[in-house]
Amino acid sequence: MTNPTTYSNPPVELPLRLEGDPHPVPxxxxxxxxxxxxxxARTTGNMSKVSDVNVELRNHPHRKRRRA
Incomplete structure (x- = not known):
């Protein structure tokens, strides 16, 4: 017989971020x-591609970056 795995803390629940689509720079x-x-991609129902493109738009060099 094996011992069940137990955890001292409950799992962490991360919030769902619904920021909307980033806007392209005119x-x-x-x-x-x-x-x-x-x-x-949205027209064809490919929401994974929609998400990927949103990441590309957010990371496109037009946005201001924080200095480290």
Missing amino acids: GCDVCEALSAERSD
Whole structure:
């Protein structure tokens, strides 16, 4: 017989972040292409691709970065 695994603390629950889609920077060809790609992915129901494109838009160099 084996001993069941027990934990001293309950599991950590992380909040679900619903920030919405990032907006493309007007006049940026890369942002506009990513936005079109996201629209196509949403139209076909590929929400994984929508999420991936949102990450790309958020990390695109237009946003201000914190200094370390």
